[in-house]
Amino acid sequence: MSVYAINELCYRAVHDPPFREALLADPSGTLVTLDLTADERKALLERNVGQLYLWGANTFLLGHLMRYKLFGVEREQYSQSIWAAARSAGRPAGGP
Amino acid sequence: MAEIVCALGVPHTPAFPRMARSEGPEGPVERLFRAVREQLEAVQPDVLVVYDSDHVNTFFFNNWPTFAIGVTPQIYGPNDDNSGLPKTVVASNEDLAHHLYAGGIHSGFDFALAQKFEIDHSIMVPLHFVTPKLNVPIVPLFINGVAPPLPAAKRCFALGSAVRSTIEGWPQDLRVAILASGSFSLDVAGPMMEPGGNSGTPAMDWSNRVVELLGAGKITDLLEETTSDQIARAGNVAGEILNWIAMLGMLDGRKPAFVEKHDGFGHAFAAWRWD
Numbered sequence: 001m002s003v004y005a006i007n008e009l010c011y012r013a014v015h016d017p018p019f020r021e022a023l024l025a026d027p028s029g030t031l032v033t034l035d036l037t038a039d040e041r042k043a044l045l046e047r048n049v050g051q052l053y054l055w056g057a058n059t060f061l062l063g064h065l066m067r068y069k070l071f072g073v074e075r076e077q078y079s080q081s082i083w084a085a086a087r088s089a090g091r092p093a094g095g096p
Numbered sequence: 097m098a099e100i101v102c103a104l105g106v107p108h109t110p111a112f113p114r115m116a117r118s119e120g121p122e123g124p125v126e127r128l129f130r131a132v133r134e135q136l137e138a139v140q141p142d143v144l145v146v147y148d149s150d151h152v153n154t155f156f157f158n159n160w161p162t163f164a165i166g167v168t169p170q171i172y173g174p175n176d177d178n179s180g181l182p183k184t185v186v187a188s189n190e191d192l193a194h195h196l197y198a199g200g201i202h203s204g205f206d207f208a209l210a211q212k213f214e215i216d217h218s219i220m221v222p223l224h225f226v227t228p229k230l231n232v233p234i235v236p237l238f239i240n241g242v243a244p245p246l247p248a249a250k251r252c253f254a255l256g257s258a259v260r261s262t263i264e265g266w267p268q269d270l271r272v273a274i275l276a277s278g279s280f281s282l283d284v285a286g287p288m289m290e291p292g293g294n295s296g297t298p299a300m301d302w303s304n305r306v307v308e309l310l311g312a313g314k315i316t317d318l319l320e321e322t323t324s325d326q327i328a329r330a331g332n333v334a335g336e337i338l339n340w341i342a343m344l345g346m347l348d349g350r351k352p353a354f355v356e357k358h359d360g361f362g363h364a365f366a367a368w369r370w371d
Contacts, residue, residue, distance in 0.1 A: 059332050063285025086287030094288045094296045
């Protein structure tokens with residue numbers, strides 16, 4: 001598991017515009033250049049934000065996936081995923 | 097001798113510039129920031145010492161400081177996109193910053209030294225409203241408020257006391273204002289976000305309690321109640337309260353000139369005067 005690399009991806013999405021453009025243009029091709037496990041690449045490509053959160057990624061940084069719609073992450077789907085993950089772990093969650 | 101002339105506490109919501117435009121000059125955002133700005137302008141500061149929590153834009157986890165200080169002639173910001181503010185350069189006071197860096201080390205607060213860095217909306221949004229001409233140099237002091245484990249409230253309070261002593265030991269005549277940036281309850285893109293937005297206010301009761309304690313000057317109670325568990329319940333950036341607590345460590349028990357909750361939000365605006 002490489003939570004560091006997930007956090008770094010989110011950080012670079014803000015601070016490295018060419019990297020962000022590459023992620024938007026070729027998500028899977030860009031992910032293979034990063035130090036991520038196969039499971040992590042799968043979770044990102046499947047927009048499984050809740051799993052990234054449960055692995056320990058920083059939630060403020062994960063929000064950048066939604067802001068830039070990386071991997072097609074939209075707010076509604078992001079919310080549902082992170083709420084469900086928190087509930088599954090017995091942690092407080094917002095939402096309906 | 098340098099003297100502290102006022103202290104301000106404000107939030108830094110990235111939407112504030114947009115909200116201010118849509119609400120107009122008598123809307124809550126403009127009105128609350130105007131109340132703070134008038135306190136600052138009345139004391140004619142030479143420099144603004146800012147307690148801030150980086151939102152993983154100034155630093156990253158390759159080298160993540162609990163406490164850091166910026167020592168540089170000028171600072172670029174905002175380096176994030178969420179506020180829509182123009183990217184610009186703010187003057188700093190490098191000599192005072194270095195004095196605070198050394199003073200911290202000598203008094204047991206081992207600041208990380210940042211000499212080449214950028215700042216994000218959490219400083220630029222407050223400056224946009226309180227020094228809109230960006231004509232007051234800033235010295236940023238960073239406290240980790242977003243990536244646990246966070247420093248303890250009492251530790252941050254003691255840091256503020258040490259910074260105050262260091263400022264007052266600076267031989268140049270300088271009028272120093274203090275600004276603390278942050279919310280008391282806010283979860284941005286975390287599991288406590290609410291439907292329809294990208295954030296939530298999971299502990300409005302806690303935010304209201306903080307406002308009550310600030311207004312009453314019950315700082316000992318505030319330090320006791322600001323535990324790591326309480327911060328965690330209040331959201332993923334609720335540790336920004338540590339910036340306010342560092343500022344409170346400089347106040348020597350002063351009561352605020354005003355403290356006002358921002359209706360509907362887990363944050364408040366406040367000012368303290370020395371005269």
